[in-house]
Amino acid sequence: MSKLNNNMQSAAGQLTLSNQDFDTFCEFFYRHTGILYESSKRYFVDKRLIGRIEATRCNSLREYLTLVRLYPDKAELQSGINVLTINETYFFRDLSQIECLAHRIIPELVATKKKKTLRIWSSPCSTGEEPYSIALYLLKHWPHVDDYEIEIYGTDIDTSVIEQAKKGIYSERSVQGLPPDILKTYFAELPGRTYQICSELRNSVSFEQLNIVDPKKTRAFRNFDIIFCRNMLIYFDEKSRKIAAEAFYDALTPGGFICLAPAESMSHITSLFKLRTFPGVTAYQKPI
Ligand SMILES: C[S@@+](CC[C@H](N)C(=O)[O-])C[C@H]1O[C@@H](n2cnc3c(N)ncnc32)[C@H](O)[C@@H]1O
Secondary structure, eight states, X not given: OHHHHHTOBOTTSOBOOOHHHHHHHHHHHHHHXXXXXXXXXXXXXXXXXXXHHHHTTOSXXXXXXXXXXXXXXXXXXHHHHHHHSOOOOOTTTTXXXXXXXXXXXXXXXXXXXXXXXXXXXXXXXXXXXXXXXXXXXXXXXXXXXXXXXXXXXXXXXXXHHHHHHHXXXXXXXXXXXXXXXXXXXXXEEETTTEEEEOHHHHHHEEEEEOOXXXXXXXXXXXXXXXXXXXXXXXXXXXXHHHHHHHHHHHHEEEEEEEEOOTTOOSTTTOSSSEEEEETTEEEEEOOO
């Protein structure tokens, strides 16, 4: 009977997952990503997970999880993570926050800075629109852009989005929020109504795979002035949010800022940061 439960086929012969399978997988996925999928995400998880189980020619979740554990270099674990993350993003998403960065936060930071450097980290960056948006906006609107050495990093747990970010090729939907002059100046139109960001900008952002809830890996990320962490913590449980918040705290220089998405709040996660309010925008600051 248990064999039947673990290896259920629908009448059409397609694999289906039991409630127990769903719980087992979500627990496994949580341990590796910090993401806690609830039953409201059942359809999404089932569809993507069944796709991976079938692609690897496994007959059940149990077989698939054994394969994930044995696969060299954890390659199938990474493929599973890649299909099960939600990567929604686009250029100039929540523009008011980037405006606040350029016109309020950065001027405040550089007023007391001795070195002419600025280190900015977009975590998570998904396919790269967020760090590129920051670079584009600063290039156009921050008058001191040439006086500072600006380093922008983008990291994400998903290796497929990191590869896309490095290529910098985007759909029409992704670039639709950009002003036409920016699109014309900094992007090349490619066949199939896609747009590639210019090589100067591609070279100005460094992309890397990183799991934010893996303290052994986040330890390498230090001395950032600004962190954008938007639309990721909503998928985490309380424990993962705390781990991420501590990683960001350690990565920031004293006085550095972290910006979350408008619907997110650091105050519910930790008291490590000071709440800062600017017109229409909330940010959090590491105390000096
Ligand atoms: C909805 S996107 C947000 C992208 C961008 N920050 C924005 O707001 O437009 C969420 C991203 O979080 C990434 N993510 C989820 N868990 C992660 C983890 N543990 N470490 C790093 N990135 C993670 C996903 O791969 C996904 O690309």
